Amino acid sequence: MLLSHGTNIRWLTGFGGSLGWVVIGPDRFALITDGRYGERAAADLAESRLDAELIVRTSRPELAEAVTATASGPASVLAEAEHLSHAAWGDLAEQFPIEPAGGVVESLRRVKDAGELARMTLAADIADRTLVEVAPMLDHRPTEADVRTELEYRMRRNGADGPSYDTIVASGPQNAARPHHNTGDRTIGEGDTVIIDVGALVDGYHSDMTRTFVVGAADARQNEIYDVVRDAQAAGLSAVRSGVAAADVDAACRAVFRHAGLEDWFIHGTGHGVGLDIHEDPFSSPVSTAELLVGDVVTVEPGLYRDGFGGVRIEDLVAVTATGCELLTHLSKDAPCLPSLPTT
């Protein structure tokens, strides 16, 4: 098997550089990388549980030769068809018989062990604490970008290796109506709904959460929409436990929206797995086929969006258990006001 996907390589070897290959054979377990990463790969491997051989080559052509030489053998080679470009696949196929590996490493790393859960718990906690620190600035007419910049800066000061993804700060009647709004220069003011979707990165592991605020006092319509999303999110959380179809978690949220006559305001799926990748299996949407397992870490993040109104999304990160789930996100979410530390 020849692996090229960064997070799969990291999970297997601890190597966190951006260019590497791993070869796994009957009598071979090798990490192959280029000269820029040689020292770092040696250090990362030294901290790993597994004992991989390290092969370092200076130039790209020499690197390609080392991959070919190490992976070649009598049998065919399994490679990552989902992650390798069609062109790179074609280059390898000229060297040896090659077949899709399927998501074999993704399957192995989907369920998190205690060490992984500890990192993700810390990441979620840093995001919680940082949002509590930063949210009060919403009252002082910052731009979306100002809030984003403070969140990402303070998450690092609070111990994160960085943001888990590009922090989303989406405010007001138009921007908050876009689930993946590009945080921009809009000034946040009185009466705005403000969606803040923020996570921290700890040792390669991500957290992910969303809270929605109303600056000043929420009006009746804002409270009404907020309450529907809060109820839908609670219904989603209640549906989570091992053995449940991921599609049923989505259906639980969607049923609350349908009951409120707002189903067409919900324009994305309910959640996704989180780990070394910010989006990984299992995904939760109407077309999901996955079943939840003990140790899955997933988001539950229903939302309602409408141009002219803005939007509301509430997202928690949870670890699936045999009887339900354990919340990794602990910020309050009862009402669209400034958050406080754990009330859940």
Added chain:
Amino acid sequence: MLLSHGTNIRWLTGFGGSLGWVVIGPDRFALITDGRYGERAAADLAESRLDAELIVRTSRPELAEAVTATASGPASVLAEAEHLSHAAWGDLAEQFPIEPAGGVVESLRRVKDAGELARMTLAADIADRTLVEVAPMLDHRPTEADVRTELEYRMRRNGADGPSYDTIVASGPQNAARPHHNTGDRTIGEGDTVIIDVGALVDGYHSDMTRTFVVGAADARQNEIYDVVRDAQAAGLSAVRSGVAAADVDAACRAVFRHAGLEDWFIHGTGHGVGLDIHEDPFSSPVSTAELLVGDVVTVEPGLYRDGFGGVRIEDLVAVTATGCELLTHLSKDAPCLPSLPTT
């Protein structure tokens, strides 16, 4: 032609979301994306010079259907074999005849126009000013991560949309010896070589530069190595002009290192193109086949690395002209001390 690569789509349409497809046919120019990005895509397209049709689908299967329906026609479809996964390529190949497009959009966007150069000039200027602000903290025993965090925070406060890439702060006898060191918790102290590789992002366009410092007074060996790198970098810059082989720029740096008996301390190529991607054509290494063109924006970044010594790298971002190059990076680089604004 069916395009899937984010920066190619951004260059063609202005759309900056992470999931989109562009179809270009005899009578069709369409951007296809999913419901999460619908509003944003409409806004991005409205600001674009080109008049693309926008197709939004809510679910992934519907999105795939729209791509197939829009791209299908009598002739075969050109797609991006370098960027599309082998699995995605296979899915499309079941729908219609498909062939590699080659890097046709990359070729079109390699040479920068005045608007692109203006963004990159601003990005380089923000990185310059920010490094001048932050470098004095090197004297106060920060960790590498502290310096990285301040640089990324202040670049944003100075007008950047974000860092251009993960800022590298590599210090001391081991870490600075790794060209792609993962900025960490090491405390920077007296006598360390410190390599800072930092760039800013402005409207999708990247800057890229590196300066090397010695904390306190540099010793004789540090000054000697620094001077060799400075001379190699000057030789590289002198070699840059349109019509020159990119490999010759690399050779110019390498000759200085060889003359100093230090060629084996140089363990990467001399540079790369920069634009919407941080690494793009033309690359400059011994095996490069590219020829420089007026309007290429490239780095010139030789370095020397040795475990136990640390490292020195000096990198400028330059725009290629008919007679040489225009520096976008203006920080001083004469000696390994704290920088002041422009001396070049």
